[in-house]
Amino acid sequence: MRNAKLLWGIIVILTAACLVLTRVAMTETRAPGRDSAASKGEESRVVARIGDKTITSEMVRQKVYSKYGMEMLNQMLDHLAIQLEADDRGLRVEEKEIASELTRMQQGYGSEEEFYQSMKEQVGMTREELHEDVYFKLLVEKAATADIVVGENEISDYIKQHPEEFANTEQFHLQYILNETLEQANRTYELARSGNDFSTLAKERSLDVNTASEGGDLGWIEENDPFVSPGILKAAKDMEIGAVSQPVQTDGGYAIVKLIERKEDKKGDPEAIRETVRKQLALQKAPPIKDFTEQLRDKWKATLVDTDQEFGTPGTAAASSAPSGGQ
Incomplete structure (x- = not known):
């Protein structure tokens, strides 16, 4: 990211x-x-x-x-x-x-x-x-x-109140091509599905100048990344590796997404999570x-x-x- x-x-x-x-x-x-x-x-x-x-x-x-x-x-x-x-x-x-x-x-x-x-x-x-x-x-x-003591109840309460911090999440390695209109995006989708190299298509057709030269590579993205369009994240979550999505509407236009890889980001076992929370709460109490x-x-x-x-x-x-x- x-x-x-x-x-x-x-x-x-x-x-x-x-x-x-x-x-x-x-x-x-x-x-x-x-x-x-x-x-x-x-x-x-x-x-x-x-x-x-x-x-x-x-x-x-x-x-x-x-x-x-x-x-x-x-x-x-x-x-x-x-x-x-x-x-x-x-x-x-x-x-x-x-x-x-x-x-x-x-x-x-x-x-x-x-x-x-x-x-x-x-x-x-x-x-x-x-x-x-x-x-x-x-x-x-x-x-x-x-010298700071953090009680077991404090740790348990924090974990209960912040479950989203400790849930396992997915990460996606994506490429994408951004087009201005739905018609252009549909054409890009057809070209990608017919066997044209996705990286080459990105260099030729993507409006995103920051990624086009890299074949549309977005790198690894977390499933809840606030800087990535929710439509792109949803498409990635529902795709198989190597698949190409149909046009997805974003604030900047219409995107075609390809899923390269996916992996799970595990937060650790319960004991490790409690130690992480213990340290976090102790630092909050410390100067x-x-x-x-x-x-x-x-x-x-x-x-x-x-x-x-x-x-x-x-x-x-x-x-x-x-x-x-x-x-």
């Missing part, structure tokens, strides 16, 4: 920026005992030229640090504060928990590989960086809710993650030292940024 992909891209783009900055910092940091002449040579290394002007690695570093250095430093302090608190309380995040969260994040993508490729292309985050981001997200949530992380920084006495020289900012404690993937 394209909207799910877009929303996730927005969520992680700031995290990606900080991760890139961390790599820059590590690359540019001088090793102990490094020869000063070699250091100066590295700092003056030319990385770009235009006309008679040059840009050195040190110029880039200073620009990046002065603009984003404090954000990166704050994120590093947040992560250290979270880890200190978790170690003190004996809290851990298991690999299976990280894997489960990553699987949840992949909803709306055709496959695991498509998800990771999209994250790499859109926000520059690798598998390892996403893994780290999810680790700290889960760890700070555990720390924030460690906002941003505020909680600031409290941890105060508790563990985080201090910014001499940041004016490195980042061009006053050497006093700055407001903590929210941890990656937090509330």
Whole structure:
């Protein structure tokens, strides 16, 4: 689902920026005992030229640090504060928990590989960086809710009041062709049913410029997707794999739909559902993650030292940024 992909891209783009900055910092940091002449040579290394002007690695570093250095430093302090608190309380995040969260994040993508490729292309985050981001997200949530009690009755009541959240749903992989008139759509339907390649027809006849070049591919769509015409969703639910629908009226015209694949999105077994609700209700009772992380920084006495020289900012404690993937 394209909207799910877009929303996730927005969520992680700031995290990606900080991760890139961390790599820059590590690359540019001088090793102990490094020869000063070699250091100066590295700092003056030319990385770009235009006309008679040059840009050195040190110029880039200073620009990046002065603009984003404090954000990166704050994120590093947040992560250290979270880890200190978790170690003190004996809290851990298991690999299976990280894997489960990553699987949840992949909803709306055709496959695991498509998800990771999209994250790499859109926000520059690798598998390892996403893994780290999810680790700290889960760890700070555990720390924030460690002292919060959620009763079994609260969990049961929530599940009863929100049955739609826990019902299994279907997802459809669809192609479609959008025509302006019913006559045009009927003609498209006849051509598709007579053996013409659906992707080619979409490129030649579809009004939807966003999908026509991709053969009308809509990707994976949930059965209750609010951004897709109800008529298209109903047609998909009633179709067999490989079938082509008769014209379906939408707000933008008349659509011909082809069902490529379908799958069921299972919400988990009853025990897993109750644990999910327990965590959700605990987080609702907990302070906002941003505020909680600031409290941890105060508790563990985080201090910014001499940041004016490195980042061009006053050497006093700055407001903590929210941890990656937090509330």
